[in-house]
Amino acid sequence: MIIEQSEQIIKEVKKVFIGKDEIIEKVLMAIYAGGHVLLEDAPGVGKTTLALAFSRALGLSYKRVQFTPDTMPSDITGFSVYDKNTGELKYKPGAADCHLLLGDEINRTSPKTQSALLEVMEEGSVTVDGITHVLPKPFICIATQNHYGAAGTQALPESQMDRFMVRLSIGYPGRDSQVEILKNRHGIGDMEIVHPRMTVDDVKAIQGYLYSVKVIDEIYYYMADLCEATRQESMVELGVSPRGTSALAQMAKARAVLKERDYVIPEDVQAVFEDVCCHRLVLRPQAKIEGITAADILKKVLDSIKAPSLGRR
Numbered sequence: 001m002i003i004e005q006s007e008q009i010i011k012e013v014k015k016v017f018i019g020k021d022e023i024i025e026k027v028l029m030a031i032y033a034g035g036h037v038l039l040e041d042a043p044g045v046g047k048t049t050l051a052l053a054f055s056r057a058l059g060l061s062y063k064r065v066q067f068t069p070d071t072m073p074s075d076i077t078g079f080s081v082y083d084k085n086t087g088e089l090k091y092k093p094g095a096a097d098c099h100l101l102l103g104d105e106i107n108r109t110s111p112k113t114q115s116a117l118l119e120v121m122e123e124g125s126v127t128v129d130g131i132t133h134v135l136p137k138p139f140i141c142i143a144t145q146n147h148y149g150a151a152g153t154q155a156l157p158e159s160q161m162d163r164f165m166v167r168l169s170i171g172y173p174g175r176d177s178q179v180e181i182l183k184n185r186h187g188i189g190d191m192e193i194v195h196p197r198m199t200v201d202d203v204k205a206i207q208g209y210l211y212s213v214k215v216i217d218e219i220y221y222y223m224a225d226l227c228e229a230t231r232q233e234s235m236v237e238l239g240v241s242p243r244g245t246s247a248l249a250q251m252a253k254a255r256a257v258l259k260e261r262d263y264v265i266p267e268d269v270q271a272v273f274e275d276v277c278c279h280r281l282v283l284r285p286q287a288k289i290e291g292i293t294a295a296d297i298l299k300k301v302l303d304s305i306k307a308p309s310l311g312r313r
Contacts, residue, residue: 009198012194016193027050029272033165033250048144062101076094103141105146117143167275215264227244252268273302278294
């Protein structure tokens with residue numbers, strides 16, 4: 001049942017987001033895993049289209065915030081206004097009051113507003129004037145940032161990047177995909193062809209099902225060893241955190257489900273390792289001087305840690 005629903009979701013999203021099937025699958029994995037997604041790429045590659053298509057296909061309520069330097073924390077969390085009829089303060093929800101929030105160009109707003117969003121992502125609730133308001137479940141944030149050009153940007157602190165389960169880069173479409181995009185462009189009504197194939201309850205049920213996906217001890221130790229190895233690398237100042245290890249386990253489970261299995265194998269871990277861990281590494285200055293990237297470090301770690309052999313069990 002989950003496989004059939006997932007195939008339908010992917011099919012719907014592909015109607016408007018063409019040529020990047022792997023990205024679609026990974027975003028769907030992150031949603032199933034209950035995590036947040038950071039899309040870091042050049043302008044115009046379809047980041048907003050991807051988020052909106054998922055909200056429609058999954059039947060989730062959707063809001064979008066275009067971050068600018070004057071965006072306030074209250075735009076995210078909401079605020080209280082005086083109600084002259086009752087003489088009391090009345091809460092007005094902010095953008096976070098939805099199932100899927102698209103935060104466009106998160107690096108173009110102030111650190112204070114960034115912190116408000118990231119706190120909401122972590123807590124799943126907002127507190128305004130001492131009163132806590134629980135957000136709808138599931139709550140998923142898909143944030144984007146353009147890493148080209150630093151004018152007017154505020155880079156997310158490394159500790160806050162850890163709040164995102166995965167960081168993905170869409171990249172430019174291939175030649176054939178570009179032609180298909182041009183031929184299928186219908187204007188502002190494009191998103192109308194994406195139809196709901198799930199409900200909120202379906203998404204919550206799949207998120208709950210992930211906890212029943214089997215992971216044997218050898219796989220747990222494999223994930224722990226991979227993350228520990230990042231902390232031992234000479235070019236790494238901060239390695240993958242325990243939160244990152246948990247995210248790796250959840251994403252591996254989500255991939256197993258999409259591959260029609262109720263158990264995790266080493267290939268599941270390897271397939272999502274870079275997406276989960278790359279943005280969590282803080283490299284030493286020497287790494288930049290020598291042209292070493294976080295992806296290089298993770299590839300080295302994958303090569304150095306032997307995957308468990310499950311065939312003997």
